[in-house]
Amino acid sequence: MSKAPILSLRGLCAKVVDEDVEILHGVDLELIPGEVHALMGPNGSGKSTLAKVLAGHPGYEATAGSVEYDGEDILDLEPDERARLGVFLAFQYPVEIPGVSIANFLRTAMQARLEEEEELDLFDFQDELLERMDLLDIDPSFAERPVNDGFSGGEKKRNEILQMAVLRPRLAVMDETDSGLDIDALQVVAGGVKTLSAEDPEMTVLVITHYQRLLNYLRPDHVHVMVDGRIVRSGGAALAENLEAEGYEQFRASES
Amino acid sequence: MSESATTLLRAPEESGGPLPGLDRNAVEALVASGPPWLGQRRLEAWRVYEETPMPTTKEEEWRYTDLSKTLRLGELRLLPRQEREFAPEGAPALLTGSMRSDWAAAGHVVDLDGSVAHTDLEEEVARKGVVLASLARAVETFPELLEAHLATEALPASSGKFQALNAALWTDGVLLFVPRGVHVELPVRVTRWFSGPGRAVFTRTLIVAEEGSRVSFVDEALSADFPAQTLVSSAVEVFARRGAHVQFVSLQRMGRGAFHLSQQRTLADADAALDTLNVSFGASVARVDLNAELRGAGAHSDMLGLCFGEADQHFDHNTSQDHGAPHTKSDLLYKAALDGAARAVFRGIIRVHPGAQQTDAYQTNRNLILSPDARAESLPNLEIEADDVRCSHGATVGQLDEEHLFYLMSRGLTRAQAERLVVTGFLGEVLSRLPLGGVVEKVSGIIEERLRA
Ligand SMILES: Nc1ncnc2c1ncn2[C@@H]1O[C@H](COP(=O)(O)OP(=O)(O)O)[C@@H](O)[C@H]1O
Ligand SMILES: [Mg+2]
Numbered sequence: 001m002s003k004a005p006i007l008s009l010r011g012l013c014a015k016v017v018d019e020d021v022e023i024l025h026g027v028d029l030e031l032i033p034g035e036v037h038a039l040m041g042p043n044g045s046g047k048s049t050l051a052k053v054l055a056g057h058p059g060y061e062a063t064a065g066s067v068e069y070d071g072e073d074i075l076d077l078e079p080d081e082r083a084r085l086g087v088f089l090a091f092q093y094p095v096e097i098p099g100v101s102i103a104n105f106l107r108t109a110m111q112a113r114l115e116e117e118e119e120l121d122l123f124d125f126q127d128e129l130l131e132r133m134d135l136l137d138i139d140p141s142f143a144e145r146p147v148n149d150g151f152s153g154g155e156k157k158r159n160e161i162l163q164m165a166v167l168r169p170r171l172a173v174m175d176e177t178d179s180g181l182d183i184d185a186l187q188v189v190a191g192g193v194k195t196l197s198a199e200d201p202e203m204t205v206l207v208i209t210h211y212q213r214l215l216n217y218l219r220p221d222h223v224h225v226m227v228d229g230r231i232v233r234s235g236g237a238a239l240a241e242n243l244e245a246e247g248y249e250q251f252r253a254s255e256s
Numbered sequence: 257m258s259e260s261a262t263t264l265l266r267a268p269e270e271s272g273g274p275l276p277g278l279d280r281n282a283v284e285a286l287v288a289s290g291p292p293w294l295g296q297r298r299l300e301a302w303r304v305y306e307e308t309p310m311p312t313t314k315e316e317e318w319r320y321t322d323l324s325k326t327l328r329l330g331e332l333r334l335l336p337r338q339e340r341e342f343a344p345e346g347a348p349a350l351l352t353g354s355m356r357s358d359w360a361a362a363g364h365v366v367d368l369d370g371s372v373a374h375t376d377l378e379e380e381v382a383r384k385g386v387v388l389a390s391l392a393r394a395v396e397t398f399p400e401l402l403e404a405h406l407a408t409e410a411l412p413a414s415s416g417k418f419q420a421l422n423a424a425l426w427t428d429g430v431l432l433f434v435p436r437g438v439h440v441e442l443p444v445r446v447t448r449w450f451s452g453p454g455r456a457v458f459t460r461t462l463i464v465a466e467e468g469s470r471v472s473f474v475d476e477a478l479s480a481d482f483p484a485q486t487l488v489s490s491a492v493e494v495f496a497r498r499g500a501h502v503q504f505v506s507l508q509r510m511g512r513g514a515f516h517l518s519q520q521r522t523l524a525d526a527d528a529a530l531d532t533l534n535v536s537f538g539a540s541v542a543r544v545d546l547n548a549e550l551r552g553a554g555a556h557s558d559m560l561g562l563c564f565g566e567a568d569q570h571f572d573h574n575t576s577q578d579h580g581a582p583h584t585k586s587d588l589l590y591k592a593a594l595d596g597a598a599r600a601v602f603r604g605i606i607r608v609h610p611g612a613q614q615t616d617a618y619q620t621n622r623n624l625i626l627s628p629d630a631r632a633e634s635l636p637n638l639e640i641e642a643d644d645v646r647c648s649h650g651a652t653v654g655q656l657d658e659e660h661l662f663y664l665m666s667r668g669l670t671r672a673q674a675e676r677l678v679v680t681g682f683l684g685e686v687l688s689r690l691p692l693g694g695v696v697e698k699v700s701g702i703i704e705e706r707l708r709a
């Protein structure tokens with residue numbers, strides 16, 4: 001019995017708004033609910049661009065192809081509309097929002113999910129936030145800190161996972177959430193994602209990474225290799241191990 | 257404003273004849289009603305006022321605020337001091353609403369059109385010798401204290417044309433005196449309401465915190481919109497003696513048509529901590545001159561400011577940090593968020609005088625421009641005459657960052673919600689530096705209300 005895909009990309013081409021250079025040159029990808037996919041590839045191959053196009057970043061524009069989420073084309077939707085449908089992007093470089101606490105930010109995000117006349121119950125929210133922090137082994141005082149302001153690399157990534165835990169996405173795209181982390185921080189991130197996947201087996205994860213070590217934890221069902229804006233190879237978990245040993249040159253060579 | 261409020265506040269004017277203008281006759285009337293030392297001081301101040309030319313945009317400190325276009329001194333009328341009782345019934349909703357949130361206080365003052373109409377002070381605080389009083393009455397009850405401190409060391413008439421004008425024409429104000437070693441836990445809250453269009457109100461605040469004492473003072477100015485210009489000139493003198501801790505907060509929430517002129521001088525003696533927060537939301541033109549002098553070794557001043565402008569509002573904040581003693585520290589953070597065609601000017605100077613070694617002086621001004629017609633001018637300056645100092649100044653003028661908004665929207669916030677959150681955070685950062693009970697909630701509430709409008 002096959003499930004309908006949660007995400008399906010067909011021939012997706014994309015470029016930077018106001019510039020003529022195309023970055024994605026026809027990407028095909030299909031994610032079934034509950035699967036973990038890894039997207040690998042050399043720097044500059046277009047992985048972050050793909051993540052941002054999925055989340056609706058205004059600086060990028062799809063020029064051809066389609067992005068279907070849960071059976072609907074979402075390319076015309078604003079980033080917030082996509083988020084409210086269950087799309088989540090864990091940023092490679094989370095931005096600092098001085099003066100805004102994580103708790104306030106998440107409260108506003110949860111409020112935004114309600115109908116306009118509905119008011120978020122603040123006590124319920126507080127309970128939920130504490131429960132999610134407890135699940136991820138995060139100290140409650142963390143939520144009172146201003147969003148990413150003065151955070152270490154590891155704290156920023158932990159904050160991304162906390163947001164993911166509270167927002168409970170159906171599709172999580174994680175852009176190099178593991179890069180720049182020491183082994184402890186990596187375990188926090190990987191452990192968090194595993195906990196959330198175990199809790200919601202229907203959650204789908206697309207993890208962008210350079211490193212085998214995160215994949216050792218997450219055990220992807222599929223691995224894709226992106227080079228110069230195209231997916232040049234897809235396979236099982238073994239493909240990632242092969243990349244670790246051989247590098248990406250093999251694909252570059254095969255292209256020319 | 258409700259009908260009854262209008263009656264309440266207009267009554268005195270109707271009972272007298274036409275109100276006087278800003279002239280020598282008005283000064284002489286005030287001189288006649290007070291003690292000789294004060295009369296001398298008023299006349300001398302008037303002389304300085306008349307001899308000092310009106311500042312023009314040719315002067316650096318007034319470059320961006322053109323008084324010839326914005327201030328109509330000739331059309332303004334003075335309201336003499338009135339003996340009044342404040343009655344919450346029938347008072348404007350903006351005034352009573354604001355006061356209701358200020359219940360947690362060591363004492364209250366209500367000032368109506370420049371006359372103190374109510375004061376109260378916790379019994380226990382009063383018993384320790386703290387004085388909270390109408391300044392006009394204190395002329396009789398605390399003559400020595402006033403003669404020594406009023407327009408002398410802090411804001412003498414010689415400090416400028418408007419300082420002189422205020423020293424000549426003030427009608428009332430607030431005196432707060434805290435004796436040696438007394439800690440006043442809750443803040444003192446002053447609420448001022450201005451009702452009449454076309455008036456000029458001159459008010460003074462004198463705060464004397466004796467050695468080792470502690471006190472916080474929150475001064476809020478409110479009004480409805482005015483169909484004709486109203487000038488509120490406020491002179492603030494704060495003395496923090498050795499080791500005293502003083503917080504002074506000004507919340508300016510006047511209506512359009514108001515020209516708000518606030519001249520403040522804070523004098524911090526050795527080991528004193530004298531912090532200020534100036535919040536400007538209202539008025540058509542608001543000018544704040546703040547000079548913080550750190551004159552005793554180990555003195556410390558945090559100087560905070562935030563303003564949120566819209567439509568054609570014009571804000572001009574002019575600050576100086578004067579370090580006259582070694583081991584002193586000042587840290588200034590002023591922020592402005594500007595919508596519509598609002599304009600903010602920040603001009604700040606750090607002066608480290610010879611001998612003020614081991615000084616730390618910091619100055620940061622940040623402006624967030626929310627609309628294409630809004631503008632900000634930032635003019636930081638340093639004058640260092642000592643060699644062992646740590647000083648820095650920084651200024652930014654920026655717009656909402658699309659990457660910030662995208663990050664927030666990617667969590668489901670609408671663009672409007674994301675913008676509100678960024679602005680709230682931007683201004684809120686200032687409040688987090690002076691976490692004074694009641695003030696943070698009140699100011700955050702006003703910011704959010706305004707962002708929703
Ligand atoms: N906003 C942008 N403006 C110009 N070029 C961009 C922009 N974003 C991405 N690119 C270019 O697109 C290519 C892919 O970038 P990116 O998606 O960040 O790659 P990856 O995440 O795989 O390292 C790079 O050559 C990069 O320079
Ligand atoms: Mg990248």
